[in-house]
Amino acid sequence: MGTQEERRKILRRIGENVRRERLRRGLSQERLGFEAGLHRNYIGFAERAERSITVVNIVRIAKALRVPIQGLFRGAV
Numbered sequence: 001m002g003t004q005e006e007r008r009k010i011l012r013r014i015g016e017n018v019r020r021e022r023l024r025r026g027l028s029q030e031r032l033g034f035e036a037g038l039h040r041n042y043i044g045f046a047e048r049a050e051r052s053i054t055v056v057n058i059v060r061i062a063k064a065l066r067v068p069i070q071g072l073f074r075g076a077v
């Protein structure tokens with residue numbers, strides 16, 4: 001397992017990718033949350049890397065954004 005800083009960097013990059021894709025599609029956090037079956041606050045927490053995001057929820061977000069899951073990991077690994 002990596003250091004806390006490595007973990008934070010990965011979460012930050014995933015959050016940036018989620019935000020970029022969400023904005024590219026013109027979606028609000030609320031709408032993305034609805035489409036993914038998640039609360040809008042969870043989307044905000046994930047985008048700001050304030051909360052760990054589970055693999056299951058990454059898949060749900062990727063499907064809602066209609067992007068391949070690896071797109072959300074771009075630059076994180």
